[in-house]
Amino acid sequence: MSRKEEEEDDDIVCLDESFFIDDNYQITDFTFGSHVLQLYCLQSASTDFDLTGQLVWPGAVLLNDYLTKNANMLQGCSVIELGSGVGITGVLCSRFCREVVMTDHNEEVLKILNKNIKLQESLDDTICCAELKAEKLEWGNSAQLNHILQQRSEGFDLVLGADIYILLDLSPNALIGTNVKSTDLHLKLNSN
Numbered sequence: 001m002s003r004k005e006e007e008e009d010d011d012i013v014c015l016d017e018s019f020f021i022d023d024n025y026q027i028t029d030f031t032f033g034s035h036v037l038q039l040y041c042l043q044s045a046s047t048d049f050d051l052t053g054q055l056v057w058p059g060a061v062l063l064n065d066y067l068t069k070n071a072n073m074l075q076g077c078s079v080i081e082l083g084s085g086v087g088i089t090g091v092l093c094s095r096f097c098r099e100v101v102m103t104d105h106n107e108e109v110l111k112i113l114n115k116n117i118k119l120q121e122s123l124d125d126t127i128c129c130a131e132l133k134a135e136k137l138e139w140g141n142s143a144q145l146n147h148i149l150q151q152r153s154e155g156f157d158l159v160l161g162a163d164i165y166i167l168l169d170l171s172p173n174a175l176i177g178t179n180v181k182s183t184d185l186h187l188k189l190n191s192n
């Protein structure tokens, strides 16, 4: 290697992807009616579009307000949540539901989602009843969805998602996968 090449080599700074990821999560309280949820999240949006799931979005706050006021529709249900982000909707649902599976496609978001599941398990909170799980699910990925459904032959009672329609022009079929037999995934929509 020539001296010039050596000098140029010295100038190269190697940055792995962690250099661009803000994971300075803070435990934050969110109140919905009588329910106070504690979750790790960022306080402001990441500059990276694909890391939108690191913080709580207004749609989730609205959905959680609605669910708290209509908790009877969740009672005893099994729920799958799409694009869960930090998991604020799934965590609220676990107060009422029988089973909650939170999903996301982003590995970094899945890390914070799992961290929040552990946090819920560590809290001395007797209100919480459902088992919370995180699974990787890219919308429309039938293989990933079938993997989730394999363990739940009866499907889910309810599919929830907050602030996910803004990203693409998606229909529920595109979200859950067109190769999935309609009987595999039971949607129970409540008009209350």
Ligand SMILES: C[S@@+](CC[C@H](N)C(=O)[O-])C[C@H]1O[C@@H](n2cnc3c(N)ncnc32)[C@H](O)[C@@H]1O
Binding pocket: 050, 051, 052, 053, 054, 055, 056, 057, 058, 059, 060, 061, 082, 083, 084, 085, 086, 087, 088, 103, 104, 105, 106, 109, 137, 138, 139, 161, 162, 163, 164, 167
């Ligand atoms: C705007 S955030 C909403 C997060 C959370 N539901 C909330 O309201 O706070 C959108 C979420 O959808 C996830 N997402 C985006 N595109 C996705 C895809 N193609 N498949 C699965 N998840 C996706 C992101 O990782 C992110 O967590």
